[in-house]
Amino acid sequence: MDQRSSGILLHITSLPSPYGIGDFGSEAYKFADFLTETHQKFWQILPLNLTCTAYGNSPYSSFSAFAGNSLMISPERMVKDGLISESDIQSAPEFPRERVDYTAVTDYKGKLLQSAYKKNKDSLAHHHDFQKFCNANSHWLDDYGLFISLKNHFKGAEWGHWPEELRDRKESAIKEWTKNLADDILYEKFLQYIFFHQWYSLKTYCDSISIKIFGDVPIYVNYDSSDVWAHPKIFSLDKEKRPVFVSGVPPDYFSTTGQLWGHPVYNWDILKKSGYAWWIKRIEHNLKLFHLFRLDHFRGFVGYWEVPASEKTAINGKWVKAPAEDFFKIILKNFPHISIIAEDLGIITSDIKEIMKKFVFPGMKVLLFAFTDDISTNPYAPHNHVKNCVVYTGTHDNNTIKGWFKRELDHEGKKRLCEYLGREVTEKTVHWEIIRLAMMSVADMVIIPMQDILGLGEKERMNLPASANGNWEWRLTPEQISPSIIKKLTETTRIYGRV
Numbered sequence: 001m002d003q004r005s006s007g008i009l010l011h012i013t014s015l016p017s018p019y020g021i022g023d024f025g026s027e028a029y030k031f032a033d034f035l036t037e038t039h040q041k042f043w044q045i046l047p048l049n050l051t052c053t054a055y056g057n058s059p060y061s062s063f064s065a066f067a068g069n070s071l072m073i074s075p076e077r078m079v080k081d082g083l084i085s086e087s088d089i090q091s092a093p094e095f096p097r098e099r100v101d102y103t104a105v106t107d108y109k110g111k112l113l114q115s116a117y118k119k120n121k122d123s124l125a126h127h128h129d130f131q132k133f134c135n136a137n138s139h140w141l142d143d144y145g146l147f148i149s150l151k152n153h154f155k156g157a158e159w160g161h162w163p164e165e166l167r168d169r170k171e172s173a174i175k176e177w178t179k180n181l182a183d184d185i186l187y188e189k190f191l192q193y194i195f196f197h198q199w200y201s202l203k204t205y206c207d208s209i210s211i212k213i214f215g216d217v218p219i220y221v222n223y224d225s226s227d228v229w230a231h232p233k234i235f236s237l238d239k240e241k242r243p244v245f246v247s248g249v250p251p252d253y254f255s256t257t258g259q260l261w262g263h264p265v266y267n268w269d270i271l272k273k274s275g276y277a278w279w280i281k282r283i284e285h286n287l288k289l290f291h292l293f294r295l296d297h298f299r300g301f302v303g304y305w306e307v308p309a310s311e312k313t314a315i316n317g318k319w320v321k322a323p324a325e326d327f328f329k330i331i332l333k334n335f336p337h338i339s340i341i342a343e344d345l346g347i348i349t350s351d352i353k354e355i356m357k358k359f360v361f362p363g364m365k366v367l368l369f370a371f372t373d374d375i376s377t378n379p380y381a382p383h384n385h386v387k388n389c390v391v392y393t394g395t396h397d398n399n400t401i402k403g404w405f406k407r408e409l410d411h412e413g414k415k416r417l418c419e420y421l422g423r424e425v426t427e428k429t430v431h432w433e434i435i436r437l438a439m440m441s442v443a444d445m446v447i448i449p450m451q452d453i454l455g456l457g458e459k460e461r462m463n464l465p466a467s468a469n470g471n472w473e474w475r476l477t478p479e480q481i482s483p484s485i486i487k488k489l490t491e492t493t494r495i496y497g498r499v
Contacts (some may be wrong), residue, residue: 006446006498007214008035008040009396011059011462012072013100016478020095020105024198025074029205029479036209038489041497043206044214044447046462048072048199048289048395053355054156055222057472058463063148065221066140066285067289068195071102071109077198083116099473116186116194124186133193140226141189147226150177152190152308154490159229167290167452169229169242174474182344184279200290214341214447217282217435219297220247220263228264231278234271236306245306248314249297252346258305264367265306268322276330283331283338292339295466298361299344300351301327304324325354332359345369361386364474365443367434368394368404381420382441384422391443393452395435396462400451431455432488439496446498453489454480482490 015022015031022028035043049062050069059069075089093108095101122131134141141305147159153160165173175480178185203213221227230234236245243264246464252257271279286293288419295301303326307317332338342356351472356363378384385391399408408419417433418425425433431452451460451474459482463471493499 002444003497004444005041005043005214006368006448007040007492008450009044009392009447010450010476011046011396011472012048013227013472014068014450014462015474016097016156016476017074018095019075020108021071021090021100021102022475023072023077024202025073025076027306028074028202030478032206032209032477034486035211037484038486039493040489041498042212042214042447045216047202047216048207049218050230051102051472052407053102053106055470057100059472060218061222062218062225063151063222064140064144064226065218065282067144067192067226068199070113070191070195071105071214072199073109073194074115074198075109075364077201078112078116079312080453081197084112084195085337086111088115096475097477098475100475102473113191113194114187117190117198119200121183121186121190124190127195129188130193133196134189137192140285140420141192144192144226145185146174146178146181146189146228149181152184153299157372158224160223170177181245183339212291213289215286215293217286217293217295219295219300220265222259223262223264227239227278234267234274234278237264243309246309246311247300247304248306248317249346250314250317256319257300257466259466260307265304266322271391272323272326277326279327279331281336283335284343287335287338294341294343294364296343298356298363299328299348299352302355303349315433324351325358326451328355328359345395362388362445364395365389365391365441366398367391368396368398368401368408369491370415371409371420371467373412373416375416375420382437385441385442386442387442389443390445391438391441392446393448394437395466396449398463400449400456401434401454402427402455403461405430407458428455432492436492436496437449439492439498450476453485 012028013022016027017023017025032043035437039416047057047059048068049064050064050067051057051059055061058414065317078084079086079089093104095104119216150162150166160167166177206213232241236243238244245265247263247265248260250260252258301322305314307314340361342361342363344352345358345366365380365385367380370378372378375381394404399405421433435448435452438448460472460474
């Protein structure tokens with residue numbers, strides 16, 4: 001954050017690929033080359049965590065805060081690494097090119113990965129790199145492997161409904177089931193090994209061409225996760241291991257009833273007594289994955305919206321204080337060179353600003369929020385930006401620029417936008433007008449969603465908060481990165497001093 005730079009937000013699942021979903025194959029390397037060619041420095045992605053169709057395929061709703069999403073494993077890289085043969089991937093189905101069909105992809109890749117495991121499992125006991133990976137990650141991998149294997153055994157039931165001895169992790173039961181499900185557990189570890197091997201290969205390539213990976217760390221984890229099952233004391237659970245209070249946000253820009261996320265909130269007193277041990281491990285894990293990362297819902301580390309678990313919406317919650325200063329002191333003591341971006345959108349009070357100022361955490365400025373009737377004092381308006389922040393045209397939760405202009409910006413808003421720019425704006429030109437505003441900002445870093453670079457509409461947005469269907473599906477097609485797009489982005493980056 002010490003020099004002017006820019007980057008693009010594009011999640012791995014949105015990359016082109018013949019296998020139904022973006023992965024760590026050749027198109028990921030091509031996209032990194034595109035970033036270099038256009039003088040971008042950052043590639044921002046969403047969380048790499050395991051997703052599930054039962055939870056809407058959201059990367060913010062996972063069975064593990066540590067495990068990677070096996071749907072991102074590249075079949076072509078598996079062939080290259082000798083895990084499967086070329087013939088294994090020659091009969092891949094015809095998948096949609098512009099959307100992810102998660103059900104079809106999960107079915108196809110599940111069978112392919114099972115086949116790879118069967119071909120390689122006899123050699124895993126003597127596979128040096130695999131054994132090294134398992135040992136280095138045992139603090140989360142052992143619990144995760146058993147958790148997923150038990151979930152499959154109990155036909156997807158939440159761990160709170162498992163037999164009591166497993167729910168409460170009785171030592172004898174853990175030993176017995178670890179032995180009984182040894183083959184299933186080995187399979188899950190094998191998938192994680194492939195995932196991280198492929199990811200680190202891509203990250204190393206990005207390093208070699210000076211592209212920094214900008215990650216995303218969700219504040220909360222699912223109740224139905226290996227983390228809550230393995231560490232129940234650090235979450236707000238009752239004696240039967242059920243959530244007492246769950247996470248969310250009050251009514252805001254995105255929803256009139258707030259957002260009831262439903263994750264169990266943290267027991268910060270217990271976390272503090274442990275020296276935040278679980279969080280230390282989690283931060284360490286993510287620092288290996290990314291060069292820098294955004295802490296999602298940063299305000300929750302200062303004060304969080306706590307909702308009784310019985311509620312159906314987030315309206316009847318309350319704000320609860322968290323030990324932010326102590327927590328971040330410990331984090332920075334352990335990781336003195338860490339680069340954290342604070343996702344400080346929503347209701348930002350003085351105590352949050354104080355923590356960000358104290359630890360010099362950059363915040364976020366979203367241009368789609370700038371053109372309100374108080375534009376002169378609006379902190380998102382470009383003339384109010386500061387150097388130590390990250391400017392976005394929009395985030396993965398926003399509409400695209402074109403969709404916003406067409407569907408969300410009212411007549412007065414459009415008038416303010418035109419007055420601010422000093423010229424008329426149309427649906428055809430608005431995306432580059434907003435991108436230029438971002439690029440000319442005094443802010444050190446600018447991140448632009450790929451959909452906005454391409455000038456795509458509302459149907460191509462990544463996520464609509466508080467909606468259950470159709471999210472996380474958008475995909476880039478190879479021909480969309482045209483010579484004219486490359487030229488326009490390169491010139492804009494150069495003109496505003498972000499090369």
